[in-house]
Amino acid sequence: MILTTLRRVAPQLIILALVLLLNFAMFPGFFRVEMHNGRLFGNLIDVLNRGAPVALLSVGMTLVIATRGIDLSVGAVMAIAGAVAASVVTGGSDWVVAVLAALGAGALCGLWNGVLVAVLRIQPIVATLVLMVAGRGIAQLLTHGAILTFNDPGLVRLGGGTILHVPTPIWIWIVLAVVVGLVVRRTALGLLIEATGINERSARLAGINARVLLIAVYLVTGLCAALAGIVVAGDIRGADANNAGLWMELDAILAVVIGGNSLLGGRFSITASLIGALIIQSVNSAILLSGMPVEFNLVIKALIIIAILVIQSPRVNHALYLLRASSGAFSPGASRGASTPRNTAPRSAASRTDHTTEEGRP
C-alpha cells in the first residue's frame, strides 16, 4: 500500500526535491532549522507553514476534481469564513464558537455548490463561479467593507501559534489530510468517488448514490476552505474580505494538477496534491530568496510551473522515450505527430455525412 503510494507520487517528490535544491543553491542556509523561544524557525518550516492554506484547499479540491468537477469558490469561501470568525469573536464570543461558526459557513457554501452541481445539474465551473464572485461580496457585507481586526489569543494561535514547537497551521493541514485520507481510503468512499468521476451514468446504474456523494464532496471542500480562511485570518489577526484567499483557488487547482490528478476525474491521490501544494510554496520561496524584484514573481512562477507541467506531459514523456529508444537516430514514430490525417473532403451543408447513423460500424 505504502509502496504503491510512493510509486504514484515519485514524480512529484522528485520535482519537490529539485525545487528545494534550487532554493538551497541560492541560499545555503535553506535547510537550517533552529529553535527560538520555543518555536522552530527556518526556511523549510516556512514552506510548510506558508503552504498551509493551499495545502488545506488542495485536499478538498482533489476530491472535487476526482468527481470530474471543480470548485472555483474556495478563495471566496476563505474570505467568508475569515469574516464570520472575526465578526463572531469581535462580538464577544469565545474563539471556539467563532471557529465553529466559520466552519458552519464553509459547510453551507459547500452545500450550496453541491446542490447547484448535483441537483440542478449546473456545470461545476459555472455553478462555483457564482459563489466565487458573490462570496467576496458576502464577506464584505459581514465586515462592513473594513478589515475586521481582533486580538483573541485562541484564534490568533490557529494562524500564528505553535503546538510542540511546530507552527499550528502545519499541524492543521497535516491532521486534516490524514483524517480525510483515512476516511477516503479506509472506507469505500474513494472507490465510489472515482467511479462517479469516471462514468457517472454507470456508477448510478451500479447503485451509487451519485447525487449525495457529489453534495458531500463539495461540502467537504467548503469545510477545507473554511479552515484555510481561519488560518489566514488568525495569521494576520483580522479578516480582509478583499484579499483573503484571493486567487488561491487557482493555486489549489494547480496543486492538484501538479499532483498528477486528471481534471477529467477518476483516480486521485491526496498525498500527491499535498506535495503539489508544497512545490508551489517552494517555488514562491525560491523567487523570494533569489532576490529578484517582486514584479517578476508571477512571471517566474508561471515559467517554473510550465516547466513542471511539461515534464509531466505524457506526450513529452513519450517523445523522450522514443528519443532514448532510437538513441539519437531519427525514428519514424517521432514524426508521426507531424502528418495529420488527411481531411476526407470539403462538404457542403446539405451533404454532410458526419451524423451518427444507427449502424455502429467503424
Add this chain to the structure above:
Amino acid sequence: MQTDTRPVLHATGISKFFPGVIALDDVELALYPGEVHALLGENGAGKSTLIKCLTGAYGRDGGTITLDGQEIDPRDPLSSQEAGIGTVYQEVNLLPNLSVAENLFLGRQPRRFGMIDQRRMVRDARGILSEYGLEVDPARLLSSYSIAVQQIVAIARAVELSGKVLILDEPTASLDRDEVQLMFSVIRRLTARGLAVVFITHFLDQVQEICDRATILRNGRVVGTLKLAEASRTDIVTMMLGRQLEEVTRHPDRGVPGEVLLSLRGFGRRGAIEPFDMDLREGEVVGLAGLLGSGRSETCNAVFGADPADRGEARLRGAPLGLSNPRAAIRQRFALCPEDRKTDGIVGELSVRENIILSLQARQGWFRPLPRARIEAIAEHYVKALDIRLASLDTPIRLLSGGNQQKALLARWLATDPALLILDEPTRGIDVGAHAEIIALIERLRADGMALLVASSEMEELVAYSTRIVVLRDRRQVGELAGGEISPAAIVRAIAAEEGAAKEEVLA
C-alpha cells in the same frame, strides 16, 4: 412504377471492408425512375454503409456505380451530389440560424451587382417550396419551423442540387403521423416527376404505404429484392431476420416456475413504453422480443428504475414497491446488465476487481467497506466461474474484450446475489465462445431459482433459454408465447401480426 425501363442508378458488386468485418459483400441495388425503393435490414445489416458508399462518404472497396448509364465514381458527398444523388438524413443538416431561402440557396445565391439579391432569392424559394405543397415564409428563420418542414426544405435543397436520385435516411423517425403524411405527399410529387427515391426506415407500416420495391440486406449481403405489393409483412420480417426458422430445438425440460416475484400492472413510461402487465416468477426466464426500437430496452430500464415508470404499479411478492431509481431496485435485489456496456456498464479506468465489487459495495454503503480478503475472494471466484480472461485483476476493465467486459458486468451483479436479473442484449458484440457460455449461464441461473428478464434481438437465443417470450412492437406489448408455442417462426409471426390493425392506425 416503371420497372421495365432502364435503371437510373445501378450499383453492382459493391463491397466494403472494415478491419475484421465485411460490411458489404457484392451488393447490388437498382433504382428505376419514379419508384420509391425501401432499403431494409436489422441494425448492422449494412444499410448506412451502402448509402455512404453510394454518396462517396466512404470509399468502396469494389463494385461499380452507373448513373443514367454512365459509370460514376463518387469520391466525396459533393461529387455525388453534383452527379445527381442527393441525400437527406434524419437529423436535418441545414443551418437553423439562417432563413429558409438562404438554406435553399446556400452557396449559389442569386446575385445582382455582386450583392445577394434577397428579394429574388425569397421569391424563387417561395416558388420552389410551393411545388412541394409547402406554404411557408422563406424569409423567416429555418429554426422557426417544425422538423417536418425543415426536412422538406432539406429535400427541396437536395433535389434542386441533384435531381436524379434522392436518398432519405430515416426521414420520418422524429415526425408525428400528420407530418409523415406531409412527407409522403412530397415524396409522391417527386416520384411523379421521375425521381428515384431510396427510403430507409424501421417502420414497416410506412414501407408498405409509400414504397414500391424493397431491397433487404442482412449481414452485408442482399437477401432479396421484392415488390411490396406482392409481399406480406411476414415475408419481409423473415427475410430481414433471416432465420432457418424451424431448425432450433428447444430444451424440453423447462422446470416448473416458482412463486410470482414481481408483478407489474399498467406499468409504463410516457414516450418510452406503453403501459403493460407482466408477472415474473422465480425460476423463469422471460424473453423480450421485437425489432429495433420496439421497446425492449425501455422495458428493462423501467423495471430497473433507470428510466423509471411514470404510471402503473409494481408489487414484489405481493407487497407494493417503488421503482423510482436503480438504488431502490438494487435494494430489492434487482440487477440490470445494460445494452450499452461502455456508457452504462463499465467504469473504464477502474480495475476489473473494482468493477466486479462495485454494486455490492454501493449497496453496503461507503462506511462498510468490503474487507480486502473478501474482495479478492469474490473477484477470483467470478473470474474462475465465468472464465473471464485477463492478465491481472488490476487491469483497467476498458482494456478487456467485449465478451470479457460483459462477463465482468455479470459478475458484478451476480456478486449482489440478485433475485431478479435483467439482461439487455447480453450477447451483443461478443465472440461465439463467450456467447455460448452466457447462454449456458442463463440456463444455470434459472435452474437455481432466479427470475430473469432477457431482452435480445437474437431470436434463436431467446428460443433457447426463455420460459415465456413477450413480443413487443412499436413500444407496445403485442403478444406472448409460452411453452410449446415458442419458436423463431412464431416470434416473427407475432412481430408481424395485426397487419390490418396497423394499417387502420396509419389511416386514422
